[in-house]
Amino acid sequence: MKGIFNKTGLTAGMVFLAFQLSAQSESTSGSNILLYVLIGIAIILFFGMLINVADNLIGIEAKQNNIDVEASGLTLVPNFRHLFGSRTAAYTAGTPVTVLTKGHDILLEGEAQDKVVPATGVTRYAVQPPNFLGLQPIPKLTVAVGDSVKAGDQLFFDKQMPDVAFVSPVSGEVIEINRGAKRAITEIVILADKTQEYRQVKAPDLAKADQATLLRFMQESGAWSLLHQRPFNIVPDPTRVPRDIFVSTFDTAPLAPKASVVIAGREAAFQKGIDVLAKLTSGQVHLGLDGRGDEAPPAAFTQATNASKRYFKGKHPAGNVGVQIHHTAPVGGSDIVWTLGVQEVITLGNLFLEGRFDASRIVALTGAELKDAHYVHTFAGANIGELIGNNLSNDHVRLISGDVLSGIQKTTNSYLNWSDDQITVIEEGDFYELFGWLLPIDLRPTISNTFPNFLFGDIKFRANTNTHGEKRAFVVTNDYEQVMPMDIYPQHLMKAIIINDIERMEGLGIMELVEEDVALCEFVCVSKQPLQQILREGLNNLREQV
Amino acid sequence: MKKALLKFFERIEPDKDKSPFLHTGYDAFFTFAFTPNHVTAGGVHIRDGMDLKRTMVHVVLALQLLYIFGTYNIGNQHFAALGLYPGAFEGLHLKLVYGLIKILPIFVVTHLVGLGVEFFYAARKGHAVEEGFLVSGALIPLIMPPDIPLWILSISIIFAVIIGKEAFGGTGMNILNIALLARVFVFFAYPTYISGDEVWVAGIEKVGAGMYAGQAYGMVYGAFDSLFNAFGWATFGAGQTAVVDTFTGATPLGLAAKGGWAAVTEHYSASQMWWGNIPGSIGETSKPLVLVGALFLIFTKVADWRIMVASVVGFVACGLMINGIAPDVFGPETKGIFKFMAVPWYYHFYMGSFFFAMAFMATDPVTAASTPMGKWIYGFLIGFIGLVIRILNPAYPEGWMLAILFMNVFAPLIDYYVLEANVKRRSKRQLALAKRRAAQAVEVETVTID
Numbered sequence A: 001m002k003g004i005f006n007k008t009g010l011t012a013g014m015v016f017l018a019f020q021l022s023a024q025s026e027s028t029s030g031s032n033i034l035l036y037v038l039i040g041i042a043i044i045l046f047f048g049m050l051i052n053v054a055d056n057l058i059g060i061e062a063k064q065n066n067i068d069v070e071a072s073g074l075t076l077v078p079n080f081r082h083l084f085g086s087r088t089a090a091y092t093a094g095t096p097v098t099v100l101t102k103g104h105d106i107l108l109e110g111e112a113q114d115k116v117v118p119a120t121g122v123t124r125y126a127v128q129p130p131n132f133l134g135l136q137p138i139p140k141l142t143v144a145v146g147d148s149v150k151a152g153d154q155l156f157f158d159k160q161m162p163d164v165a166f167v168s169p170v171s172g173e174v175i176e177i178n179r180g181a182k183r184a185i186t187e188i189v190i191l192a193d194k195t196q197e198y199r200q201v202k203a204p205d206l207a208k209a210d211q212a213t214l215l216r217f218m219q220e221s222g223a224w225s226l227l228h229q230r231p232f233n234i235v236p237d238p239t240r241v242p243r244d245i246f247v248s249t250f251d252t253a254p255l256a257p258k259a260s261v262v263i264a265g266r267e268a269a270f271q272k273g274i275d276v277l278a279k280l281t282s283g284q285v286h287l288g289l290d291g292r293g294d295e296a297p298p299a300a301f302t303q304a305t306n307a308s309k310r311y312f313k314g315k316h317p318a319g320n321v322g323v324q325i326h327h328t329a330p331v332g333g334s335d336i337v338w339t340l341g342v343q344e345v346i347t348l349g350n351l352f353l354e355g356r357f358d359a360s361r362i363v364a365l366t367g368a369e370l371k372d373a374h375y376v377h378t379f380a381g382a383n384i385g386e387l388i389g390n391n392l393s394n395d396h397v398r399l400i401s402g403d404v405l406s407g408i409q410k411t412t413n414s415y416l417n418w419s420d421d422q423i424t425v426i427e428e429g430d431f432y433e434l435f436g437w438l439l440p441i442d443l444r445p446t447i448s449n450t451f452p453n454f455l456f457g458d459i460k461f462r463a464n465t466n467t468h469g470e471k472r473a474f475v476v477t478n479d480y481e482q483v484m485p486m487d488i489y490p491q492h493l494m495k496a497i498i499i500n501d502i503e504r505m506e507g508l509g510i511m512e513l514v515e516e517d518v519a520l521c522e523f524v525c526v527s528k529q530p531l532q533q534i535l536r537e538g539l540n541n542l543r544e545q546v
Numbered sequence B: 001m002k003k004a005l006l007k008f009f010e011r012i013e014p015d016k017d018k019s020p021f022l023h024t025g026y027d028a029f030f031t032f033a034f035t036p037n038h039v040t041a042g043g044v045h046i047r048d049g050m051d052l053k054r055t056m057v058h059v060v061l062a063l064q065l066l067y068i069f070g071t072y073n074i075g076n077q078h079f080a081a082l083g084l085y086p087g088a089f090e091g092l093h094l095k096l097v098y099g100l101i102k103i104l105p106i107f108v109v110t111h112l113v114g115l116g117v118e119f120f121y122a123a124r125k126g127h128a129v130e131e132g133f134l135v136s137g138a139l140i141p142l143i144m145p146p147d148i149p150l151w152i153l154s155i156s157i158i159f160a161v162i163i164g165k166e167a168f169g170g171t172g173m174n175i176l177n178i179a180l181l182a183r184v185f186v187f188f189a190y191p192t193y194i195s196g197d198e199v200w201v202a203g204i205e206k207v208g209a210g211m212y213a214g215q216a217y218g219m220v221y222g223a224f225d226s227l228f229n230a231f232g233w234a235t236f237g238a239g240q241t242a243v244v245d246t247f248t249g250a251t252p253l254g255l256a257a258k259g260g261w262a263a264v265t266e267h268y269s270a271s272q273m274w275w276g277n278i279p280g281s282i283g284e285t286s287k288p289l290v291l292v293g294a295l296f297l298i299f300t301k302v303a304d305w306r307i308m309v310a311s312v313v314g315f316v317a318c319g320l321m322i323n324g325i326a327p328d329v330f331g332p333e334t335k336g337i338f339k340f341m342a343v344p345w346y347y348h349f350y351m352g353s354f355f356f357a358m359a360f361m362a363t364d365p366v367t368a369a370s371t372p373m374g375k376w377i378y379g380f381l382i383g384f385i386g387l388v389i390r391i392l393n394p395a396y397p398e399g400w401m402l403a404i405l406f407m408n409v410f411a412p413l414i415d416y417y418v419l420e421a422n423v424k425r426r427s428k429r430q431l432a433l434a435k436r437r438a439a440q441a442v443e444v445e446t447v448t449i450d
Helices: A001-024 A033-064 A082-085 A211-221 A260-263 A267-279 A322-328 A342-354 A386-387 A488-497 A502-507 A515-525 A531-545 B001-014 B019-034 B053-061 B064-082 B092-125 B133-140 B150-168 B176-188 B219-231 B252-267 B270-274 B287-301 B305-324 B338-343 B345-349 B354-361 B372-392 B400-449
Strands: A097-099 A116-118 A126-127 A154-158 A159-167 A172-179 A183-190 A226-228 A244-249 A285-289 A307-315 A337-341 A360-366 A374-377 A397-401 A408-410 A424-428 B206-210 B209-214
Touching: A001 A211, A033 A260, A097 A322, A097 B053, A116 A154, A116 B064, A154 A183, A159 A183, A159 A211, A183 A515, A211 A267, A226 B338, A244 A342, A260 A267, A260 B270, A267 A337, A267 A342, A285 A322, A285 B001, A307 A322, A322 A337, A322 A515, A337 A342, A360 A386, A386 A397, A386 A424, A386 B354, A397 B092, A424 B372, A488 A502, A488 A531, A502 A531, A502 B400, A515 A531, B019 B092, B053 B064, B053 B287, B064 B092, B064 B133, B064 B209, B092 B133, B092 B150, B092 B219, B133 B150, B133 B176, B133 B354, B150 B176, B176 B287, B176 B400, B252 B270, B252 B338, B270 B287, B287 B354, B305 B338, B305 B345, B338 B372, B345 B354, B354 B400, B372 B400
Parallel strands: A097 A307, A116 A374, A244 A285, A244 A337, A285 A307, A360 A424
Antiparallel strands: A126 A183, A154 A159, A172 A183, A226 A337, A360 A374, A397 A408, A397 A424, B206 B209
16 A cells, blocks of 8 residues: 555656656747657656566565565655654654554543542442443343342343353442333442452463363353454454454543553553463454653553554544554454453453452543542442542533543443443533634634634643534535544445445445544534444444344 | 523524424524534534534635725726726725625625525425525625626526525535536526626626726715715716726636737736736635635635645646647737647636635535545646636636536545545455465464474
């Protein structure tokens, strides 16, 4: 692909040069200017062709010998990016770096301070079956209200994959089983014990166990629920081995928790988790490392063994695992890959280190409407009201499990989603604004230069949930392209999904996307279109077809 | 203040079921005054401050300088033809008032008719009034001759909005640029008013074969005259002054088509054409002001710079090509077309309305190609084809309107191939990946066997 770009660039350059020549010969008279120009073009084309052919031959030779042409600097035509590309930090030396030029960091007020407080006030935890995409709406429960469970005890399973256990994050008593529309089970609530008890399991020995044993252990111990399968972002198919496993070690979403806080003190578990994952794939475990800062990311990531590493430098969504997959080894065809977050890897590692399902989580409480934004140490599925306590600065707020782009709206009586490690609290924006579209009274995050934001640099915004406009048809064309660091045309993909053209949406790369990957496009959308919802509908349609 | 306004709006809200048309109008004005209190639901929780109203209004803002200059220039050209007030600022009040009297009816009629059709369709279809006409309505007066009869204007706008936009489903769905569709309608339906080789100086009429004179000034001017008299300023007078001898009935492009650059410079100097002190459509004559608008659009990212740059490249490429095949020496028998072809490519920037078309017409995001690569191709071809029409086609003195409409039709095709390339690239990449994996797997196996 890059080679082609070089060649087109070269050809364009030659044509341009030819025109330059003819422009200069403008002033000189004589009826054979055209002839001279044509001869000039022919000469340049000839030499250009020679170079191109030589370049191609080198490329073919390199391919036969399995050499990366670009990395080894074998191209005759220098790569544009090598000449003018941005510098990468010194610590990335020796590791491949992907520089992403597209994207946008939404800077918000209410970043969590670097202190981790144990969440003492939380008594209720819930496992929410709708968090696990791909399950049937009514899973088969193995507990009833009043039962007491240990952390790691099975709560339910899906009838399509009866061997995969979904387990309790804490020990305690099942106090509620809540149902939603069409009697789908939405929450299994557990009142936690004061002291946690764990179901002890005997993890197989990594050095000796074969893949099948490991997979079986993962499924019955509850670790399966930590995994996501791409495409579709669903609970993995227990019968298939993933092509690769991807772990993004940093999160670039607005107010996202810092990797250094999350990993602190749990480095060994992380490495163990990586070791386990390496046994589970036919390919490799890929770690996406944070190449943005001046300082290297935590050593637990950079020194991790048994994994292939790659730095990503760029604005959000550089930390999204989907973007990293796209630039490492894209998903397509019948491939499946698994993705996990750092905390899930740690839980997995602890399962093998200590023989128990430890669902403890560092959760960042963030957002401008919190009195004190910091990290708390709790368990997956904690009650949000209890987690926040009396930390709210007013009550006209929106509570979000996750970040402001792809999180889910919650109430004080609902629970943190299974894979989330962040709660964001922002102001509800249900007010009218006089000429708000023309003369906004306050600054707001935007990628548009029609706002004076570009004058202020790193200003942090106090965003609210107002849509700042009404929904319209797709009109403008250059906004998604500014924030989508993948070779995908979001607007055309969305249109293909809306008209349910299966072949087209597959061709345009729907398999490489999940909601969080188009969330930033949805944020910048001038027409206020619900891209994440459209994408999920497309993915669901596609899954029904497969 | 804000609360009182809100209350007022609440009180006057018409019933939606009883009078849908009134409610649509009310809704349009209400959302104009107030950003609605909608909050995000599902998906993202915060939204960019940019919306379609703001996008559209920035195009309108970019046109403001052209409106001011256009108003002045209508009067300026009128008096220049009559040989009065030759200085730029002489008789400024007369020139401005004259221009205003010409442009205001055009502006008002454009918006009444265009928005009327929009409101009607919005009420019929039961959706909010969309912002598309904000830009079309601002562009249409600028590309019309100052003397256009208002009934022709109305018919062209009704045609453009109904056939060009509403028939396809409203804002964002149209194939052709609405403003250009209105103009092309006048162009083909009423060619005598807009053909383009005769200049459009407002208020000049033919009084005999080859004889022109200023029209009589009507009542409105009389009213202003009494005002100016009170200040002791110059007045319009009775009118019907004969035009000056040097007055020509031809545009620079009309002249160039007959006699090349030499014929143009007999009547218009290069700097005059560059600064826009020439007759033409209302808003397109001043190149520097158009470029200011273009830079504003590029900086705010409201319009895509790729299309603008690509069309300049296409323009230059075509100009060079035509220069290349033009004869160098003219004999007495040489036809006008060869002289026109020999006009150096950079002089073509001075004549006609390339910059206006490039900045404001070609960049319409709905009708342009929508992929970055497609935009390069689309823009290049506009610049190229437009100049071909301008120079090589004897029937149409200027080519941008036709070139852009032509490329509007082809934009989906260009996008189709760009997307096809993306699909192919994806499948190829997957094949290569699979191959590499297979090679690695073989390697691993050989290692274990050893």
